[in-house]
Amino acid sequence: MQGIITEIQRFSVHDGPGIRTTIFFKGCNLRCFWCHNPETHRMEPELQLQLVRCIGCGACFAVCPHEAHQMVDGQRAFLRERCQACGRCAAECFAEALVLIGRRVEVEEVMAEVRADRPFYANSGGGVTLSGGEPLLQPAFCRALLAACRAEGIHTAIETAADVPWERIEGLLPLLDLVMLDIKTLDDGVHRASTGVSNARILENARRLGATGKPLIVRTPVVPGVNDQVEAIGAIARFAAGLPGLVRYELLPFHPMAANKYDSLGRSYAARTLPRPAPEAMETLAAAARACGVEVRCGQS
Ligand code: SF4
Numbered sequence: 155m156q157g158i159i160t161e162i163q164r165f166s167v168h169d170g171p172g173i174r175t176t177i178f179f180k181g182c183n184l185r186c187f188w189c190h191n192p193e194t195h196r197m198e199p200e201l202q203l204q205l206v207r208c209i210g211c212g213a214c215f216a217v218c219p220h221e222a223h224q225m226v227d228g229q230r231a232f233l234r235e236r237c238q239a240c241g242r243c244a245a246e247c248f249a250e251a252l253v254l255i256g257r258r259v260e261v262e263e264v265m266a267e268v269r270a271d272r273p274f275y276a277n278s279g280g281g282v283t284l285s286g287g288e289p290l291l292q293p294a295f296c297r298a299l300l301a302a303c304r305a306e307g308i309h310t311a312i313e314t315a316a317d318v319p320w321e322r323i324e325g326l327l328p329l330l331d332l333v334m335l336d337i338k339t340l341d342d343g344v345h346r347a348s349t350g351v352s353n354a355r356i357l358e359n360a361r362r363l364g365a366t367g368k369p370l371i372v373r374t375p376v377v378p379g380v381n382d383q384v385e386a387i388g389a390i391a392r393f394a395a396g397l398p399g400l401v402r403y404e405l406l407p408f409h410p411m412a413a414n415k416y417d418s419l420g421r422s423y424a425a426r427t428l429p430r431p432a433p434e435a436m437e438t439l440a441a442a443a444r445a446c447g448v449e450v451r452c453g454q455s
Pocket residue numbers: 207208209210211212213214215243246247248249250251252
């Protein structure tokens with residue numbers, strides 16, 4: 155069973171309890187304009203070019219069969235529309251200015267890396283987290299990975315926006331110890347404008363998930379102008395308080411550190427000048443959420 159991922163991150167402490175191995179799936183069906191993982195948006199492999207690293211050696215010019223690397227008006231140019239993501243230029247780029255993002259991996263390849271981290275899970279209460287991107291766009295790969303972890307007694311968690319058919323979530327629940335569900339806003343108009351999709355299916359799935367009693371952490375990325383108001387966070391907190399499986403509610407402040415990633419992928423970044431919410435503002439929002447009767451933690455996005 156194969157899936158496509160961008161990265162396996164070891165020693166992660168922000169993706170669930172303890173020390174974790176986080177597997178970032180490639181492909182997402184939301185387009186949150188503030189997303190700090192744009193390399194996970196598309197399902198297909200894609201080439202990243204970090205111009206600041208380029209030493210102008212010309213190796214990529216020589217190997218690209220589609221002449222995607224060229225000199226135009228005396229400047230190094232990457233004609234992205236020509237690129238077929240074969241990875242040949244990245245293999246030749248010793249400066250690591252070119253990196254092919256996205257690799258197809260077998261479950262066993264992932265498990266080999268996971269096993270190397272097992273000693274860290276035992277002492278910290280950690281395990282494996284499926285993240286992304288949206289892991290649930292690759293349900294068969296999720297299932298196979300989670301089953302492999304379960305067979306070896308490894309704690310399993312998933313980070314999801316849950317904008318998928320309920321049956322897809324339900325089928326994986328027996329293999330999951332923890333679900334971390336993103337809820338950005340209860341306002342459907344704001345949700346559509348800022349993520350590209352309605353929140354109707356997400357909220358319905360959240361209700362259903364809550365009703366199963368499966369341990370659930372609801373998380374909200376706090377984004378200026380989207381949901382950084384006491385009313386918006388209070389509404390989500392009240393909704394979360396009604397979910398029987400809720401462990402806690404987490405607020406994750408937006409950070410504007412993804413600009414280089416967008417540039418290196420040739421994408422525009424609408425959140426480039428957005429400020430990070432101040433700690434005092436986060437505390438005010440956390441207090442408003444606590445007042446709704448939920449345990450609240452301010453985390454790191
Ligand atoms: S191979 Fe790398 S360092 Fe050399 S010109 Fe191409 S991008 Fe620049």
